[in-house]
Amino acid sequence: MMALVDCNSCYASCEQIFRPDLRDKPVIVLSNNDGCIIARSKEAKKLGVPDLQPFFKVEEQLKKHRVVVFSANFRLYGDISNQVMTTLRDFSPHVEQYSIDEMFLDFSGMQLDLNEYGSIIKQTLWQNVRMPVGVGIAPTKTLSKLANHAAKNMKTSGVAVLDSPLKWQWLQKRLPINKIWGVGKRLSQRLNALGIHSAYQLAQADPHFIRKQTSINVERTIRELNGEACIGLDEQPAPKKEIFVTRSFGKKTGSKEELLRHISRYAAAAAEKLRSQNSFCSSLYLFAFTSEFKPGFYSNSLVIKLPYPTSNSTLIISHAKTGMSRLYQPGSLFAKCGIGLLDIRDRNFYQYDLFSPGQQAQTDDLMLMIDQVNQRYGRDSLTFGAEGLTGKWTMRQHRLSPSYTSSWLDLPRVFC
Ligand SMILES: [Mg+2]
Incomplete structure (x- = not known):
């Protein structure tokens, strides 16, 4: 026999964990940039709040019913998900x-x-x-x-x-x-x-x-x-063959510097994911486009080959910036850009070449140190200069809950 355990209204329930006062109240969570409704508590469902609806269309209706609204806090949800999965592993x-x-x-x-x-x-x-x-x-x-x-x-x-x-x-x-x-x-x-x-x-x-x-x-x-098991358990998910980080901007931009900062940030995030699965990549896919609903729609992409297979953020960022500079078009208002790491391979099976350059041991030490600091003290504790000084994702997140489980400053207080 087999069980499927599934969290109820997962993101909304995560928000309610640290806000017991909201437990029987209608709660919803919005997607990145506060765009669409992506989770509804059962009370919100009962009120007829529609799923995947643009927030601005139902904002008035939500106010009337006193629905509590949160921006997506994916770090919190990831953390809670880990706790749920760790607990479940004890049962089989x-x-x-x-x-x-x-x-x-x-x-x-x-x-x-x-x-x-x-x-x-x-x-x-x-x-x-x-x-x-x-x-x-x-x-x-x-x-x-x-x-x-x-x-x-x-x-x-x-x-x-x-x-x-x-x-x-x-x-x-x-x-x-x-x-x-x-x-x-x-x-x-x-x-x-x-x-x-x-x-x-x-x-x-x-x-x-x-x-x-x-x-x-x-x-x-x-x-x-009919009860005949044909699909087995996939206990060891395969490492990702491609890693993509893409975002719509909170505010459209015509500035080349800002576009380069965005792509640097996405490149750094993608490289971190690449290292977490112990892989190298050899090519980058870069794209950028303006709003398709506005006149003068522009969209372009390119692939860049890296000098050698790598997981070095500095190298990946610098090539991402070169590529993005080529995609940039003066006078266009960009709405979204992104990076894909391609041609990903497992480091354990990677054959170094004596006569070509490869990733240095020093680089590995540096990347490991950066990842460890960011894991321990929270993302963005150490960032690359190319990402800009704010170090934050420039997303619209007006209703973000505190990082209860990943920042000492946001640790919940209990009075008794
Ligand atoms: Mg679920």
Whole structure:
């Protein structure tokens, strides 16, 4: 058997952890630059606050209902996510973290009362982290996803166990196909055209026929919906083959200096990610564009080859700046730029070349020191001159919560 544990309204719940006064209140979280709504507490959902809606369109409505609004605080969410995942690892030797707020746990070979074990997981996460979750348990990944949907949206105690065909078929009859893991909008439309509307209808369809009409993935889904495990745990996620850091600017800019500062900041962040997975990159992809809704739309990109495979921020920043200078066009108001590190390879298997330059040991020491200082004292404790003196992401974040878990200054105070 397999469990899928998924945090309820993850980002909104993270904000409520340190603000117990907001626990039963409507809370929402906005995307970068305070653009769109990306998380809603269940009270906000009840008020009918729409998901992924531009904030400015519903701002008045939110005020009327006294909805509490936060800017996205991804460092806080990342930290809380770590606490949740660490807690969950105690419940099974085989797990797969599926996203920032979801984890699969494999219970094979464990003798358990599944309902009870699910409740213990739920209670422990509440007790240790104050994170509300839904727990779905079933014989396959696809079914445990469906069980999780039931745990959250149907009358359950937050735990749903589908341990017999009777139970999962009961649920499948009540859910449309787009609630099935891996069935998106386009696939739904194709299956609808074949007369398949409910999860149950898909589960009962002929796998060979559906495979011919769609793909082998859907055949696998059908088998999983019938309790036959086809998708195993991915316990060791592969290192990233490409690393991208891109942002829309809080305010559009026509200044070349400012554009270079932005790209330097993104390059530094990308290089830090590259080092965290112990890799080198050999090429950079750079792009910049203006607003497509304004006249004179301009968009351009280029790829730069680095002199040797590297994870050195200084080298990556300096080439990123050279590239961005070429993309810059005087008179254009830029809205967004970004960098992608390409041709990434694992350092452990990298063959140095005696006759060509390569990354020096001194550089490694320096980068390690920078990363350690920033981990210990908070991001932006040490930055590169090219990033500018403010050292902050120049995003609109008017409603940012304190860095409760990553800055000594923001440590919550408790009065008793
Ligand atoms: Mg979730």
